[in-house]
Amino acid sequence: MTNDALSKVADAERDVDRYIFEHRVRPTITVDTIAEHRSNPFGAGHSPELEVLLRYLRRNPVRSRPRYMLVETKPYQEWCIALHSRQRGEPLVLTGERFGSQAEAQHEIFLKRLLDLGDPVITRIVETARD
Incomplete structure (x- = not known):
C-alpha cells in the first residue's frame, strides 16, 4: 500500500471511530451509568449501556491518553493508581492517590478515562456524578 492509501485508511478509521463515539457511546455517558459502575465496577450484570461504554474505553487505547494501572501497595488494604x-522496562509512576478498596480504585480509573476523552459535556457529567 502506498503512503497515500494508508493515510486514507487511517482517515476512514478515525471517521468510523468518531461516528461510533457520537452515536453509540456518548449517549451512554450519564450520571446513572457512572453510578452503576461505582456500585459494580467488576463486571457481572452490567447494563447494556455500561457494557458499550466499557468496551469503548478498553479497546485499543489512544497513545496520546494516559494508560492507568492498579498497584496493590499494601496487601488487601491499599491500592494506588x-x-x-x-x-518496555520503564518503571510505573504512582499518582499518589490511595484507595482503601480495589473497587474504589477501579472506579477512579473509569472516571479518569472518561475525563481523558476531553469533552466538556462529559467532564460536567463526571463532576456531577462525583458530588
Whole structure:
C-alpha cells in the first residue's frame, strides 16, 4: 500500500471511530451509568449501556491518553493508581492517590478515562456524578 492509501485508511478509521463515539457511546455517558459502575465496577450484570461504554474505553487505547494501572501497595488494604509509560522496562509512576478498596480504585480509573476523552459535556457529567 502506498503512503497515500494508508493515510486514507487511517482517515476512514478515525471517521468510523468518531461516528461510533457520537452515536453509540456518548449517549451512554450519564450520571446513572457512572453510578452503576461505582456500585459494580467488576463486571457481572452490567447494563447494556455500561457494557458499550466499557468496551469503548478498553479497546485499543489512544497513545496520546494516559494508560492507568492498579498497584496493590499494601496487601488487601491499599491500592494506588499508576501511570504506565508504554515503554518496555520503564518503571510505573504512582499518582499518589490511595484507595482503601480495589473497587474504589477501579472506579477512579473509569472516571479518569472518561475525563481523558476531553469533552466538556462529559467532564460536567463526571463532576456531577462525583458530588
